[in-house]
Amino acid sequence: EVFFDDDNFMPYDSVFSDEFYNKDPPKDQVELEKLLDEFRTDVVEAGNLTSKEEEEMMDYMDDMVSFKNFTERIRYDSPEASEFxxxxxxxxxxxxxxxxxxxxxxxxxxxxxxxxxxxxxxxxxxxxxxxxxxxxxxxxxxxxxxxxxxxxxxxxxxxxxxxxxxxxxxxxxxxxxxxxxxxxxxxxxxxxxxxxxxxx
CATH class of the missing domain: 3.40.30.10 (Glutaredoxin)
Known part of the structure; x- marks a missing residue:
């Protein structure tokens, strides 16, 4: 973790930086996505669901967590970002x-x-x-x-x-x-x- 008063806090650690969004995703997110992928594979290979049921299951899993950015992207070296x-x-x-x-x-x-x-x-x-x-x-x-x-x-x-x-x-x-x-x-x-x- 990097806090704002740390000496090694860099401009790209700010959420207003484009680079912030290019970082590797958190470990728990990676593990969750891996688990969901494995579950999808198991569902398909098991063959217990109809095509419609399988499609509904996939849609449900894809929609478990959604993200929407309500904040306009701001360059980290802009006057606005300097206030962060x-x-x-x-x-x-x-x-x-x-x-x-x-x-x-x-x-x-x-x-x-x-x-x-x-x-x-x-x-x-x-x-x-x-x-x-x-x-x-x-x-x-x-x-x-x-x-x-x-x-x-x-x-x-x-x-x-x-x-x-x-x-x-x-x-x-x-x-x-x-x-x-x-x-x-x-x-x-x-x-x-x-x-x-x-x-x-």
């Missing part, structure tokens, strides 16, 4: 209610931070209502989970946030993002990261 301070990821299901909230978060971040924050919505179409999938992550000087419907729903001992992302929670996200991309946080440290370390 963080990458906010909203992970949710394909339910209209989730996508409406994701859109509201995107619009609010655009209003508050402009080009300083790049917002990406990752829509997982295979997520079910009982998965309670709605998370908001920020990658800036650190990587932080800002909202988790699942952790709130199942009462994680390490999570005190609400399950629903309403207007008040979006206000909280704006405030938290503003702090986490700021200089005060950049030059601070978190006590829990030093737990168990003794002086001397």
């Amino acid at each position: 301070q963080g990458h906010l990821v909203v992970a949710c299901s394909a339910a209209d209610s989730d996508l409406e909230i994701a859109e509201a978060i995107t619009a609010r971040m655009e209003k508050e931070f402009g080009r300083r924050i790049y917002v990406e919505t990752r829509c997982y179409k295979h997520a079910r209502p009982e998965d309670y999938l709605f998370e908001v992550w920020l990658e800036s000087y650190d990587v932080d989970l800002l909202h988790s419907k699942r952790r709130a729903t199942f009462g994680s001992a390490t999570w005190a946030g609400p399950a629903e992302c309403d207007g008040d929670q979006i206000d909280f996200l704006v405030e938290e993002v503003g702090y986490l991309i700021g200089e005060d946080h950049r030059y601070s440290y978190r006590l829990y990261e030093y737990e168990g370390i003794e002086e001397g």
Whole structure:
């Protein structure tokens, strides 16, 4: 992982760089694609499905996760890209209610931070209502989970946030993002990261 205040952070590490999108895909994505390819091969070789059923199965698998870029590509050496301070990821299901909230978060971040924050919505179409999938992550000087419907729903001992992302929670996200991309946080440290370390 490379963070924005690392000495080895290069222009092509910015999401506004064309080179950023030419990097090798993440390991988990490669493994998932390999698994899906193997499953497709097994389905065809088994011959248990009709042509129509096989086509429907392939369409379903191809549509499990979809990506759409809502941000205009910007050159890394442009004035706009020089303002970049963080990458906010909203992970949710394909339910209209989730996508409406994701859109509201995107619009609010655009209003508050402009080009300083790049917002990406990752829509997982295979997520079910009982998965309670709605998370908001920020990658800036650190990587932080800002909202988790699942952790709130199942009462994680390490999570005190609400399950629903309403207007008040979006206000909280704006405030938290503003702090986490700021200089005060950049030059601070978190006590829990030093737990168990003794002086001397």
